[in-house]
Amino acid sequence: MVSFFNYAIKILPDMLSGAWVTVQLSVVCITVGIIFGMVLGVLRVYSSKFVYWMVTAYVEFLRGTPCLLQLFFIYYGLGDMGLLLKPILAAGLALGINTSVYQAEYFRGAIQSIKPGQMVAARAMGLGKWQSVRYVILPQALRLVIPSSSNEIIYMFKYTSVAFAVGVPELLAQADLTGSMNYRYFESYVVAAIIYTLMVFFVAKIISIIEKKAYVPGLQLAQ
Amino acid sequence: MATILEVKHLTKRFVDNEVLKDVSFELKKGETLAVIGSSGSGKSTLLRCLNHLSKPDTGEILLEGVDINGPGINLNTVRADMGFVFQDFNLFTHLTILDNVMFGPLRVRGQSKQEAEEIAMEEIKRVGMVNKIKSYPAELSGGQQQRISIARALALKPKLILYDEPTSALDPELTGEVLSVMTALANDGMTAIVVTHEMGFARSVADKVIFIDQGVIVEQGDPKEMFKRPRHDRTKLFLSNFVNLE
Numbered sequence: 001m002v003s004f005f006n007y008a009i010k011i012l013p014d015m016l017s018g019a020w021v022t023v024q025l026s027v028v029c030i031t032v033g034i035i036f037g038m039v040l041g042v043l044r045v046y047s048s049k050f051v052y053w054m055v056t057a058y059v060e061f062l063r064g065t066p067c068l069l070q071l072f073f074i075y076y077g078l079g080d081m082g083l084l085l086k087p088i089l090a091a092g093l094a095l096g097i098n099t100s101v102y103q104a105e106y107f108r109g110a111i112q113s114i115k116p117g118q119m120v121a122a123r124a125m126g127l128g129k130w131q132s133v134r135y136v137i138l139p140q141a142l143r144l145v146i147p148s149s150s151n152e153i154i155y156m157f158k159y160t161s162v163a164f165a166v167g168v169p170e171l172l173a174q175a176d177l178t179g180s181m182n183y184r185y186f187e188s189y190v191v192a193a194i195i196y197t198l199m200v201f202f203v204a205k206i207i208s209i210i211e212k213k214a215y216v217p218g219l220q221l222a223q
Numbered sequence: 224m225a226t227i228l229e230v231k232h233l234t235k236r237f238v239d240n241e242v243l244k245d246v247s248f249e250l251k252k253g254e255t256l257a258v259i260g261s262s263g264s265g266k267s268t269l270l271r272c273l274n275h276l277s278k279p280d281t282g283e284i285l286l287e288g289v290d291i292n293g294p295g296i297n298l299n300t301v302r303a304d305m306g307f308v309f310q311d312f313n314l315f316t317h318l319t320i321l322d323n324v325m326f327g328p329l330r331v332r333g334q335s336k337q338e339a340e341e342i343a344m345e346e347i348k349r350v351g352m353v354n355k356i357k358s359y360p361a362e363l364s365g366g367q368q369q370r371i372s373i374a375r376a377l378a379l380k381p382k383l384i385l386y387d388e389p390t391s392a393l394d395p396e397l398t399g400e401v402l403s404v405m406t407a408l409a410n411d412g413m414t415a416i417v418v419t420h421e422m423g424f425a426r427s428v429a430d431k432v433i434f435i436d437q438g439v440i441v442e443q444g445d446p447k448e449m450f451k452r453p454r455h456d457r458t459k460l461f462l463s464n465f466v467n468l469e
Contacts, residue, residue: 121313124276125379126303126331135330140317218361219316 008191011178015188018174019195025092025160025170026203030153032096037103037149041141042133044104045111055104062101068162070094075166091163099156103149110144111137143214150207157203158196171195224251226288227383227414228273233282235265235272235438242268243279244438250383250431253412257425257446260435261461266418267310269435270387273416274305286382303331306376306384311392312368314360320347320371321356327379339378346374350404366397370404383414390421422465426450434458 043055062070075090085093114137122132161172169177171192179188228250235243242265250256258266271277273284275291275298284291291301314323321340324347328339347353350370360368369389376384386405390398402421406428409415419425425432425446432446434457442449442458453459 115313115316117309117311117313118315120276121307121309121315124274124302124307124309125327125375126299126301128299131330135326136315136317143317216317216361217359219359 004187004190007182007184007187011182011188011191014174014178015171015191015195018169018171018192019199021088021168021170022157022160023199025088025095025163025168026157028088028092029095029099029160030156032092033099033103033152033156034149036097036100038107038138038142040100040104041107041111042138044108046129046133059101059104062098067095067098067159068165070098071162071166087163087166087168091160091166091168095156095160095163099152099159102152103145106145106148106152107141109148110141113144114140140219143216143219146207146211146214150204150211153207154200154203157200224253226250227252227286228416229283229285229288230273231283231285233269233272233279233284235268235277235279242438243272246282246435246438246440248433248440248443250414250416252414254430255409255413255415255417255428257429257432258416258418258435259420259422259425259432259461264435265438266435267387270307270385270416270418273385274302274307276302276307299331303327303379304382306379306381308369308372308376308384308386308389310388312360312365312372314368314372314375316360318359319356320352320358320360320363323360323371324374324378327375331379342378342380343374346377347371349377349407350374364397365393366400369393369401373401373404373408377408377413383416384408386415386417386419388418388420390419422450422462434461436461 040055040059043051044059047055071091071094074094075085075087078085078090118136118140119132122136123129127135160170163170164173164176167173175188175192176185179185182188226249230249231247233243233246234241246269248256258269260266268277272279286301286304289296291298315326318326321343324343325336325339328334328342329336334342344353344356347356350373352367352370352374355363355367355371360371363371373384373389389405390401393401398421402424405415405417405424409428417424417429427446429446431443432449433443434441434449434453434455436457441455442453449458450462453462
């Protein structure tokens with residue numbers, strides 16, 4: 001036990017630097033995911049038939065392929081074609097695009113759960129369609145989407161570990177590195193697991209604070 | 224008084240169901256027009272056609288002499304000029320009462336935040352809801368929500384206001400507060416069209432009544448006259464349902 005703590009303290013700086021990369025990567029991919037997801041979700045509900053089918057095809061395509069394939073495609077595939085991105089950027093983009101299609105579905109659900117009367121009222125007051133979306137639909141959708149969206153955010157936070165595969169020095173990569181250097185994989189993975197758990201706990205905490213702050217009486221998903 | 228709204232030969236059909244058949248009427252500034260008739264007669268559709276929430280098939284709508292379907296007319300401006308009050312209020316769920324009423328001046332008319340707030344406070348005062356400005360719609364009773372939705376419409380400074388069965392979703396004991404706001408507005412000279420089942424209101428407050436049945440205006444005229452001596456059998460039959468109110 002003493003030996004474990006000593007080892008844990010010894011590798012902690014490396015592990016924390018990995019954790020910091022995980023945080024940065026998560027922020028990038030979750031931000032990309034939410035912004036893209038919101039736009040895709042809105043387009044799926046409000047745009048023309050043509051755009052609807054484009055978006056649907058895009059969503060279905062990305063949902064139908066593994067995340068790791070998408071990551072390899074963006075890093076190695078595009079790299080082959082001459083567009084070589086930094087590993088962390090490639091990973092942020094790939095994971096962001098991947099999560100955006102799931103976020104899009106959550107946004108679509110949230111938008112469709114808003115009573116049609118809200119849109120009609122905005123239009124009747126003389127607001128254009130996109131302005132109504134901006135000022136009436138989105139502020140409500142953003143609140144309604146929090147519960148389902150936060151599952152995806154937490155999932156994504158952990159899933160950034162696949163960036164390991166393209167050499168991003170995130171937490172799992174650091175665990176692997178310290179484990180192999182010291183021949184103590186078991187302890188390294190345990191430390192990584194503990195750090196992941198703590199980080200996810202804080203992410204969930206932040207989300208629940210946001211959810212409380214954004215609470216408006218009468219605005220929740222109708223069951 | 225000047226004519227504010229002129230409706231000529233309006234028709235509207237949903238698939239094979241003709242909901243409005245050659246509807247024509249006009250409204251002078253400051254008048255209150257009550258539109259009565261049984262459910263499904265086309266009254267609400269008529270109201271929704273007036274600001275093109277539902278697009279009429281043929282016919283003309285002239286707002287202060289200007290065809291709202293004419294070239295170069297921005298439909299959004301027309302809608303802002305016709306306040307609309309819904310049966311189920313449709314207040315914006317995510318906004319406080321104050322923000323709901325500020326919404327029109329701020330987002331539609333593009334006024335400053337300060338101006339919007341002044342206008343909103345004035346209208347909220349008018350419907351007697353100043354103590355609730357920080358509440359959210361879900362925290363109010365139906366009657367209170369409807370009064371705020373009237374304030375929201377008024378904050379746009381509309382040329383006329385369209386009420387679509389404003390008391391039909393309310394408990395009977397809550398209709399009074401809404402009707403008294405509407406009556407006060409009518410007495411202040413607000414032009415209004417009211418689709419309603421409140422025959423008492425139609426009779427005592429309206430300057431003019433239209434009875435519509437199966438998409439046709441059967442009879443229109445002075446409410447006291449029509450309620451006392453309906454000229455058509457269908458009007459007579461319809462009004463006989465409300466005999467207890469007389």
